[in-house]
Amino acid sequence: MKSNFEEYYCIYWVFTQLCNDHCDHCYNSSGPQGTRISEADCMAIIGNLPTGLKQIILSGGEPLADKKLLYAILDELARKYDNKLFITLQFNGDLLNTKVLQTLIEKGVDRYSIASIDRYHKKQGARKEELSELFKSKGIEFVEDQPKITTEAKENDILSRPLSYGFFGATEDMWLGGNWARGRALEKDLWKKDGTHNFCAIHSGARGFLGHESKDVMQELSIQLWKINPCCPGTKVPMGDARKEKVSEVLQRMSKHEVMQKLNQGDIYGVGESIGISAKEGLERAIATGNVCLWCDEFFGNCYDMKKQKVKESKVYTRKLNI
Secondary structure, eight states, X not given: OOSOOSEEEEEEXXXXXXXXXXXXXXXXXXXXXXXXXXXXXXXXXXXXXXXXXXXXXXXXXXXXXXXXHHHHHHHHHHHHHTTOSEEEEEEOXXXXXXXXXXXXHHTTOOEEEEOOOSTTSSSTTTTHHHHHHHHHHTTOEXXXXXXXXXXXXXXXXXXXXXXXXXXXXXXXXXXTTTTOOOHHHHHTTOSOOOTTOOGGGSTTSSTTTTOOSOTTSOXXXXXXXXXXXSSSSOOSSOSEXXXXXXXXXXXXXXXXXXXXXXXXXXXXXXXXXXXXOOHHHHHHHHHHHTXXXXXXXXXXXXXXXXXXXXXXXXXXXXXXXXX
């Protein structure tokens, strides 16, 4: 396992849960009254990001609903990384216009990822053609999948680098609606009830957050506001506080423990093997709870102390997992 995490591939940062919409499937309960953190907190978080970070994905909430904060973040990222960081903006597109897009280009956004082309969002993809024309008017190319990250073009000329946009949305099998047992999706009963569906092992799950031998597995973690997580849905207790701790130091601490190494392998069923819970028992609990995220919550809530990285001394936890 790596001993120095100052070189890191990608961080997914939800810097605001403020949103112009109030979608039933939202995993972090974003909306017009969504949770926000201060600009000072955001600047502290940027200060604690790995110095060798390759890519950051800024999301929400709706980033453009917190536009002043977004612009301040982009300015600080440009300063820290000398305009060489690859920046993806993931947003719903509702608030985008020509003036805002030009500002985003000038402030260094490379990839525009519209995450609202589905039945859960208010406009349900109604602006797709309009947004496509807007991007094309600025010479931004449609690329369906996230392009391979390279900093070479950015180093040469930030204003003439290749830019791209793409669309996606929630489906019954993938991403928010019908998958994560979190937030409003859990409240509205839209989560995927299949404990054999191992989201931990695929993109945006925990697999590879510490690093992976396969080049097909992206090294990525998520920061929900300030909470450092091994995956986008997030563990019941975060790994650390990005306002107060260097992300690299949190990862170094986590990498020493077998429980976190299992998450890094995407093995949510075997996460408790080092403390006497078999993978068979883990699978049984995932099936019983209906979702791997709920089994993960149970594990870190009742069986294992994330902060102390040790077994919980709790009457609730038994060898038979009678929880």
